[in-house]
Amino acid sequence: MENNLIELTNKLQTVLASISSYESLDLPQIVVVGSQSSGKSSVLETIVQRDFLPRGSGIVTRRPLILQLITQRQSDAGEYAEFMHCRDKRFFDFDEIRQEIERETSRLAGANKGISRTPIHLRIYSPKVLTLTLVDLPGLTKNGRKKRMLTILIFLLGDQPQDIEKQIRSLIMDYISNPNSIILAVSPANMDVANSDSLKLARQVDPEGKRTIGVLTKLDLMDAGTNALDVLMGRSYPLRLGFIGVVNRSQQDILTNKSMTEAIDAEEDFFRQHSAYRSIASRCGTKYLSKQLNSILYTRIKEKLPELRSKLSSLVSQTQQELNQYGDPAFSSGDLHRGSLILKLLTKFSNDFVAAIDGTSSEMSTKELCGGARIYFIFNNVFGSALDGIPPCANLSNNDIRTAIRNSTGPRPSLFVPELAFDLLVRPQIKLLEAPSIRCVELVYEELMKICHISDNKELMRYPRLHTKLVEVISELLRERLSPTSNYVQSLISIETAYINTNHPDFLGAAGAMANLENESKRKKKVSETKRRHMRTESPASSVVSVGSRAEEENHLVPNGVHKENGFTPTPSVNGADNKESFLTYFFGGANKNERPALGPQEMMNNASFTSPLSVTSMMESELERKFEQASIQPTEEQLQASDREEIEIQLIRTLITSYFNIVRKNIQDLVPKSIMHLLVNHSRESVQNRLVASLYKEELFRELLQEDEGVAADREKCKTMLDVYKQAFEIVNNAL
Incomplete structure (x- = not known):
């Protein structure tokens, strides 16, 4: 049952990763975190019991490696590996696996020291492993001055970005922030655990230590007379999942090709014979670590099964609806x-x-x-x-x-x-x-x-x-x-x-327009009169007006604002009711000739001095010649100036x-x-x-x-594959509950 559930997670990761959507499920997985030279790669190789990871100085792991371990029965094809980017090929030689990891890393991350977020998916089938899902990430780098200078030097000589440390931390945070992830924090025992980079980073996303398991490496390299028993017993740095001590192969052992079987036997002997660790020897070593990781991962998956089933049910429904929108490709065949x-x-x-x-x-x-x-x-x-x-x-x-x-x-x-x-x-x-x-x-x-x-x-x-x-x-x-x-x-x-x-019916007409103008004139006159009264009230001296000037004002203005000089004098009325009528009559006909200024001013004839007929004739001829000369040119601005009648x-x-x-x-x-x-x-x-x-x-x-669009056809196939995976996963999860 444990293997079935973990294999389900592995299958989901593999299939969903091919369409870049497995993150939406937040599948449980074990994320391995450690600083450079902490022994992180050695821990993974000891768990697999094979040398398959690239080695070297500086940043070796430059892409996330999602490692799926599947227990293989002895009667099956033996040990082999498969990469998701070349599924049709099985790798039986683990040196070839290392070379393929290096090639695939360089393909996306460059030949030098750049990193890439795109993971490499590797599945290993072996009778020596327990079914697990592990994610190996680039090692954390130190922030010291010497290390920064080295980083800058590498940047200048190669294609490594200058902010490589920031990129690595950001990449690690993306994986360990998943609440369903189990953090495998690798720390060397010959350094202060409280200053461990991996544990500090884990503490940021898991402050209570509920999903962090510590691994102490290099216990055999501690100074004489010292041990890490307090850490392994959980007294100095408490973690809910505890610490497990391991002893990996030394660099000399790797150079002399010491076998994994011999290394594991030597590890067991170290814990059984060490005076400080013999009492907890059964809870130390790589074999115990593998069992614990398998058990923890199974427990985590089982806890998340109800939530996973609910989410899968929703995804099945959504994906089915999306697939229906693409339509059935068989439906477009045949004329009918x-x-x-x-x-x-x-x-x-x-x-x-x-x-x-x-x-x-x-x-x-x-x-x-x-x-x-x-x-x-x-x-x-x-x-x-x-x-x-x-x-x-x-x-x-x-x-x-x-x-x-x-x-x-x-x-x-x-x-x-x-x-x-x-x-x-x-x-x-x-x-x-x-x-x-x-x-x-x-x-x-x-x-x-x-x-x-x-x-x-x-x-x-x-x-x-x-x-x-x-x-x-x-x-x-x-x-x-x-x-x-x-x-x-x-x-x-x-x-x-x-x-x-x-x-x-809504048009004002002449009468309405004149009424509006008259009302506007009265309003302005009333406002003007009010201002004058106000000024007289405020300044009595300024209100003294000569009788002659007042009479002159009255002689030049008529009640409707028309000047007498135009030749129009309204007929007096006792009550003033005929003013409007006479005003309209003036503009629209009905007035006698003397009342129409357009017929010619009478004052010129009335005020003219009488002279002899000959002199008058001579004066008129001279005036006519001047007028005709003016008529041959454009009127002057003074001549075009509107009269009071024209203004109205x-x-x-x-x-x-x-x-x-x-x-x-x-x-x-x-x-x-x-x-x-x-x-x-x-x-x-x-x-x-x-x-x-x-x-x-x-x-x-x-x-x-x-003719169907190729992109839509590909999306339909991807959606159909997705639906099949969701249905299969839902069936397995449903049966597991």
């Missing part, structure tokens, strides 16, 4: 099966496209807006903000409006504010709404294109050519709808400019443009999203499946469309 498969994939793709628009997809992102929600955002935020950001009178200066008013009257003086000027000015303003409207169509089109390109359907991703064709068909459909939608949206603007409906006309036109522009903007903000939804979005979502079937459901295309 191919046809039904393509029809299924077409339907799935179109349903996903529609669901993304409608917001009913079960795989909708929670990190960002997408699909239909993105389209709504474009309508409501992007397009709405773009329209609101356009001023009704953008790029219209007072001079532009005044020029339009003057040009629209031609050679005739205006009797009232010309409507043609309003038409000429408001149409270009409405055209400003066209650019953001067309851009709104483009943004929605781009979002629909994004939806059809994004697909997480693994079954569909098996067939890259089919997926490419699906995207091409949908893209073509969307491109076909883009032009009609843009043209229709553009026509909405043209419709608005084709007929300026001044009878619209400009404000009136600006108010009318703003009122009508807001009406049109409101219409466009409502109609453009509706048009896009009808002509582009809804039309695409309703016709997507019919278009896909009509374009791709053709028997002559089946074989081409269902």
Whole structure:
């Protein structure tokens, strides 16, 4: 039973390591940690009872070695080894095993002293070993000045990184941090155990010493009269799993090829005959260490079986679901099966496209807006903000409006504010709404294109050519709808400019515009009067105003803010109720000739001094010549300066443009999203499946469309292998409980 459980762990490690996912299970294993020259390699070789590890000075182990020992019956093929990177070959010569480890190490870690995190997997079958899983890691290096100088020298001469010590410690921490790992901390007995690098590192991840077992080497090299009995008895450095003393072969024994059998016999004799260790001789030595490691590993695996079974059950379910998404490769053979498969994939793709628009997809992102929600955002935020950001009178200066008013009257003086000027000015303003409207169509089109390109359907991703064709068909459909939608949206603007409906119920009109201006004038006058009263209250001396100046002010201003110098004097009214009516009459007709300043100022005739007819005629001819000369050149800035009447006309036109522009903007903000939804979005979502079937459901295309991606096929095989391993492991674990 012990061997079965450990073999299960070994098998899981081997198979799962081939797809780099065995770490997720945190499988129990024994991690060997020790400093350089601590005897770590000798301990492993004595356990295996074979010389197979590279030897030399400096860092010899430069890649993790996952060593799986499997008890082999005597009647079987004898001792041999297998590497995971060359599974078809068995190694019977252990010198060849050492050479293969060196070759594989140099292949990834370089020829000098660099290290690699990628492990080497070695499985040894032998009747001399107990079933174990051991991980041999690079030896810890000292931090002394001499050692650092040596490291820098090696770095300069070879390709060893300068931070080699940091890399080794990081690599060791990755393995011993696994809570299911058993830490085999190797320390030389001829040094202070409290300063052992391996025990210090183990203490960081296992502060209570629950999963650390100490191994004391070089007991035979201690000074005469000293021993390590207190350490081995757990009195000086307590560990839950205790310390075990071993005596390995010396360097001389290795050079003279002393056999492992002789070395183990010599080790047993040392403990039996030593005065300090004879009482605990049965709990010392390599044989006892192997038994203890086998027992500890078995106990650890058995403790983790319930957790392992639960995790394996979950992995079986997840892997089965993932395998189902890859589909059955046999299903794509035969025209009948191919046809039904393509029809299924077409339907799935179109349903996903529609669901993304409608917001009913079960795989909708929670990190960002997408699909239909993105389209709504474009309508409501992007397009709405773009329209609101356009001023009704953008790029219209007072001079532009005044020029339009003057040009629209031609050679005739205006009797009232010309409507043609309003038409000429408001149409270009409405055209400003066209650019953001067309851009709104483009943004929605781009979002629909994004939806059809994004697909997480693994079954569909098996067939890259089919997926490419699906995207091409949908893209073509969307491109076909883009032009009609843009043209229709553009026509909405043209419709608005084709007929300026001044009878619209929401349009202010002339009366409303004048009322607004009058209210604004009264408000400003009231504010000005309030300020003057406030100033008089604060400074009485400054409030003294001459009667003449007050009378002059009253003679130049009329109640509605129109100057008398323009030739208009409103008819007095007892209660002032007729002021507004007379003001409107002034601008829009009904006044007599004397009340229309456009007919010519009367003051010039009234104030002219009478002279002889001849002199008058001469003066008029001279004045006419001067006027005609001025007419041949551009008007001066002084001549173009707006009169008070024109200032009011400009404000009136600006108010009318703003009122009508807001009406049109409101219409466009409502109609453009509706048009896009009808002509582009809804039309695409309703016709997507019919278009896909009509374009791709053709028997002559089946074989081409269902050519499977090689990467997906490899992933399916890997997933299938993974599922088989999980199922087998679950069965063994389930039976073991």
